[in-house]
Amino acid sequence: MTLAPCSIAIIGAGPAGCYLADALGRKLASARIDIFDRLPTPFGLVRGGVAPDHPGTKNIARQFERTLAKDGVRFLGNVDIGKDISVAEIKQAYDIVVLASGALVDRALDIPGDTLDHVYGSGAFVSWYNGIPDGRDLSPHLSGESVAIIGNGNVALDLARLLAKTADELATSDLCAHARDVFSAAAIRDIWLIGRRGPLDANFTTAELAEFGQLTRVHPIVDPAQLPLAVPTEMPDEQRKIAEKNLDLLRDYANRTPTAEKSIRLHFVFFAAPAAIHGSCGAETLELERTYIERGRIVLTGERWAIPANTVITAIGYRSREIPGLPFDAVRGTIGHEQGRVAPRVYTVGWCKRGPQGVVPANRADALAVAELILEDLNSGDRTITEPAKPGRLLIDALLTERKVQVVDFAGWQRINAAEIAAGTRAGRPREKLTRIDELIATAQVQS
Ligand SMILES: Cc1cc2nc3c(=O)[nH]c(=O)nc-3n(C[C@H](O)[C@H](O)[C@H](O)COP(=O)(O)OP(=O)(O)OC[C@H]3O[C@@H](n4cnc5c(N)ncnc54)[C@H](O)[C@@H]3O)c2cc1C
CATH class of the missing domain: 3.50.50.60 (FAD/NAD(P)-binding domain)
Incomplete structure (x- = not known):
């Protein structure tokens, strides 16, 4: 049986995805974790949902930044799974796939x-x-x-x-x-x-x-x-x-x-x-x-x-966005799953699993439970990872390059973050957000 090396894709860099990356990073020291987000920016509703006049609630983003900066963890922003990369390709590339894509489609x-x-x-x-x-x-x-x-x-x-x-x-x-x-x-x-x-x-x-x-x-x-x-x-x-x-x-x-x-x-x-x-x-x-x-x-x-x-x-209330190639529970408006398991080696966590309920910290307990589930499956005979390990990021990087997807990595996000904070400081605010994809990408690509 081998538990490592193990390649993991997490779809969604909101609280659930970040808490899960942290939990898996601790439990599977040699895991290589790629966190994708369809937006050029991470942190999901911490950035895009929490009220702008409640800055204290957003401080958790600093903890998530530390997770994204860890060895073995990569942030791939501006990559929409289901559009830029299909679910079949993600499954082909990674040993473990976890959906953490949230729920913000209005009911x-x-x-x-x-x-x-x-x-x-x-x-x-x-x-x-x-x-x-x-x-x-x-x-x-x-x-x-x-x-x-x-x-x-x-x-x-x-x-x-x-x-x-x-x-x-x-x-x-x-x-x-x-x-x-x-x-x-x-x-x-x-x-x-x-x-x-x-x-x-x-x-x-x-x-x-x-x-x-x-x-x-x-x-x-x-x-x-x-x-x-x-x-x-x-x-x-x-x-x-x-x-x-x-x-x-x-x-x-x-x-x-x-x-x-x-x-x-x-x-x-x-x-x-x-x-x-x-x-x-x-x-x-x-x-x-x-x-x-x-x-x-x-x-x-x-x-x-x-x-x-x-x-x-x-x-x-909200529903999740359907992702082609994944089961969808139309009644609950969530990814279809059995206690977090979507398909062999495919899992779900956070609002796309539980529905739009619970504050940011509630996703931590969920992420810990899903991390345990993944470990349990990795340890059980029929789900043991067999050699050779899947190609992981090598395959995905090749596809993203071929398709000319402008990926925003963690360094790119740091440039966006610094630019927003600098503009905010000039205006006496915590930050002045960039709100257009092209300006976010351009800022992410600026070399100092
Ligand atoms: C308006 C509002 C205000 C809130 N205020 C608070 C508050 O003050 N305090 C508090 O504790 N909680 C608050 N919450 C709840 C909190 O935001 C949620 O508990 C939490 O964000 C859920 O985390 P999540 O990671 O499951 O989903 P999300 O935060 O939604 O993250 C999901 C991520 O997945 C990405 N994604 C989606 N589809 C794809 C795809 N196909 N490919 C790649 N990436 C994808 C999204 O871009 C997003 O970044 C609020 C929620 C809302 C809606």
Whole structure:
């Protein structure tokens, strides 16, 4: 039996891919690990999802950089697996292949009017303000007075907070220049946060919910009649503690009186299911239907009303992008797998395995479990790597050269990183992101 040398391809340089590379590097000292990303930049949603005004959350990127810089690990950015290199070629080249390609394709709202202009999925909207190259030209309509955000999770809170903050409050963020211009020209007076369930079912973290109480121009509005008197005692301890803190915050918001400087009303609307979007030139109103919860299920009451909504943004979850040559679970919107195993020697980790749930650190535990699975399979008789070892990077490098793919390696990423930070420093920000593929590649290729 031989466990080394072993060539490993990880598809996706987001948190799951980086945590896995780290875990495998420790367990299989002589492994040669290639991490591919379709973007010229690594770190997945740490760069392209996490809110630009929460820089602390992005510090984890430094740990991931150390992983990418390790001996035996290579970053190959700007390589789209399924397009530049097929899954069959990757399998032919590497002993082990792991899909860590995430999930950021917006789930459809699936109500009448959801294809009207000025209706956006949060995946597209977040990609736009965070400068993901293929989302960068969205140019969303934000010149109306009323924006409805559908969803009751932290992404919905991120959207509401960024729309509500003043330019001063965003001054230390790494919000992209093109988005800053649109945000500062916006004329928003009302933001509606719509949840089909009640306040205790919302997936808000307390710190994110509390921020609305501190913002210069936001007046949070909560209908006290929608708040329960207490959190049910049967709720599991950890969940109950969060629910109690959130309920206290919502009670505080319900008791606030509007003041002149609070020019943006943030309406928390619970027990309301989106029913239709209406408008003649893009979205104008969002029709809602009152709900109640019975034995954990949402029940529609038939009672409908409409709110003004010049822009509608859905934050209702994501699916993975299908990669040709790999099984896809269309119901869950993930790579098809059995507890992380996709096919012999092919595995999956992170959001493309579990679906779009869990914060960055949750992918570490997942990566450790998948690393164990891989070791277990390598150690078991029928999956032992047989000689000769597969060609690994030799084959892939030849294909990439032949196809003229402009690969961004780790040194290229460091040049991009340095250029962005330098531009940010000049503007008093953490970084000024490059948002176009050609400028990212050109910067990666600049020789000092
Ligand atoms: C809007 C938003 C805000 C969030 N905010 C926070 C937060 O504040 N704090 C927190 O802890 N968590 C946050 N999260 C959750 C966190 O981002 C995820 O837990 C984490 O990013 C999932 O990691 P992943 O590696 O599975 O996927 P991703 O981070 O999506 O990484 C997947 C990578 O795969 C690449 N890829 C995809 N397809 C291919 C292909 N065919 N070939 C090559 N590469 C490919 C992608 O370009 C991407 O880089 C947020 C999520 C979202 C959507």
